[in-house]
Amino acid sequence: MLRCRISLHLFSFPLPVSRRNCSCVVAGTGTLGMPHAVAQSGWLGTLVVLLALFMSTTTGNMLIECLYLKSNVRRTSYQEIAHDAYGKVGHYVAFGTVGVNLFGCAVLYVILAATLIQTMVSDIGHVNEPVYFYIIGCTFFVWVCLIFTKTMKEIALLSIIGAGATIGVVMITVGVSADMMIHRASVTLSAAHKLIDWSKIPLSLATISFAYGGNVVYPHMEQTMRHPRSWSKALWIALTACLFMYMSIAVAGYLAFGSATMSPVLKNLPQGAWSAIANSLITLHVLLAAPILLTSLAMMVEACISARSPNFAQGTSRQQFLKRAIPRTIIILLAAFIASVIPFFGDVMDLLGALTTCLLVFVMPIMFYYRLGGMKTMRWWGRLWAWFIFLVGMVALVLGTYDATRHLIADFKQK
Numbered sequence: 001m002l003r004c005r006i007s008l009h010l011f012s013f014p015l016p017v018s019r020r021n022c023s024c025v026v027a028g029t030g031t032l033g034m035p036h037a038v039a040q041s042g043w044l045g046t047l048v049v050l051l052a053l054f055m056s057t058t059t060g061n062m063l064i065e066c067l068y069l070k071s072n073v074r075r076t077s078y079q080e081i082a083h084d085a086y087g088k089v090g091h092y093v094a095f096g097t098v099g100v101n102l103f104g105c106a107v108l109y110v111i112l113a114a115t116l117i118q119t120m121v122s123d124i125g126h127v128n129e130p131v132y133f134y135i136i137g138c139t140f141f142v143w144v145c146l147i148f149t150k151t152m153k154e155i156a157l158l159s160i161i162g163a164g165a166t167i168g169v170v171m172i173t174v175g176v177s178a179d180m181m182i183h184r185a186s187v188t189l190s191a192a193h194k195l196i197d198w199s200k201i202p203l204s205l206a207t208i209s210f211a212y213g214g215n216v217v218y219p220h221m222e223q224t225m226r227h228p229r230s231w232s233k234a235l236w237i238a239l240t241a242c243l244f245m246y247m248s249i250a251v252a253g254y255l256a257f258g259s260a261t262m263s264p265v266l267k268n269l270p271q272g273a274w275s276a277i278a279n280s281l282i283t284l285h286v287l288l289a290a291p292i293l294l295t296s297l298a299m300m301v302e303a304c305i306s307a308r309s310p311n312f313a314q315g316t317s318r319q320q321f322l323k324r325a326i327p328r329t330i331i332i333l334l335a336a337f338i339a340s341v342i343p344f345f346g347d348v349m350d351l352l353g354a355l356t357t358c359l360l361v362f363v364m365p366i367m368f369y370y371r372l373g374g375m376k377t378m379r380w381w382g383r384l385w386a387w388f389i390f391l392v393g394m395v396a397l398v399l400g401t402y403d404a405t406r407h408l409i410a411d412f413k414q415k
Helices: 015-026 030-041 045-066 078-125 131-147 158-182 198-210 215-224 228-260 273-308 317-341 345-371 380-414
Strands: none
Touching: 030 045, 030 158, 030 198, 030 228, 030 345, 045 078, 045 198, 045 215, 045 228, 045 345, 045 380, 078 131, 078 215, 078 273, 078 317, 078 345, 131 273, 131 317, 158 228, 158 273, 198 345, 198 380, 215 228, 215 345, 273 317, 345 380
16 A cells, blocks of 8 residues: 555545545555465455455444543544553553554565666666665655655645555556456466465465554544544445455456466566556655655654653754754664665565554554453444454464565575
C-alpha cells in the first residue's frame, strides 16, 4: 500500500478531504500483494478481503473512541492509549511494535524499488547487476531525503503522489490482465484456480491486513478533522474505496495468472510500455514513501532521547543537524543491510503483516477498548464480534508468522 502511513495532518480538513487522506493512509503497496493473497487462499479469499474491511473499520472506530475513554483530556497517539491502558509495559510494547512496523515497511519499500529498477534496467538495457547494487542506490536516495528532513511538515505532501501512483497501477494491472484474457494469452489459458485452501487462510489474512494497516496514524487524522464526530463515516467511505481497488486488482490478477500469481503482481505483467509505466510509478511511489516512514521512526527515537537527555534538542543549527543525521544514518545503514540480506518482497510483506499489522490493527485495539471500559456499553453481539476479531487476529498472528517465517527461510536457503 503504498500503504502510505502518513496523512496530510497539517491542516484542519473537512470530511471530503479526510476521506481522501484516509484512503491515502491505507491504500498502497499492500495492493500489489492482494492478488497473491487471494491466490494462496483461493477464490473465497475475496471474502477474507471483505471480512478484513469490517474488522478494520470496527477496530479503527474503537481506537478513536479510546482517545476519550476514562480521560478528561484527549489522548494523542497509539502509544499514549497503550500507556493509559496497560502502563509502561503497554507503552513499550506499542512503541516497539510501531517502530518495527515503520522500519520494516521502509525496508520493504527499498526492496521493492530495487527489484523493480533491476527489472526495468534488465528489460531495457539488458544489464544484469545484482539486486544489492540497486539497494545501495535506493537507500542512498532515501538517506539524503531523511537527513535533510527535520519534521513531517517537509515531507508529508509526498503521500499524495503515492495515492495517485497506486490508482494508476491498479488501472494498468486490471487493464493488462483483462487484455491478456480477451486475447487468450498462453499464461491465462494455463492458469489454475482453486475455491479454497484453508491452510493458507491465516497467511492470506496477514497479507491482507497489511493493506488495511493505517491504525497507527488514525489518532493524528481524527485530530485534524474539522468535524471529528464524522470520523466513522469518513473511515467507512475511505476503506470502501480501498476495498474497490483491492477487489479489482485481486480478481483480475488471480483470474489471469491463477496459482502462478506472484507478489508483487507486477512481476506477472508482460514486458512492454504498460509494465514499464507501472513499475516506474510504484518505484517513484516507494522511494518517496520510505523517507516518510523513516522520518516518523526517527522522530520517535529522537523524542525518546530528548526525554532522557533534554540537551539533545539544544545547540546550534549545525549541532542539531548532526544530532539528527547520526541516528538517522545508523537507521538507514541497518535498513540497507537487512534489505540486501533478505531481498524477498513477498516474504517480508507477509511477515510484517502477520507479526506487526495483525497486532496493531486487530489485536491491540480490542485489548485497549476492553481495558479502558469501552465494552461495558456494548450489546452482547457487539462484544461477541469484538472478541471474534481478537481471536481471528491472534490466529493470523501466530499461524501467519509461522508460515511467513517458513517461506522466508526456504527462499533464503535457495538464495
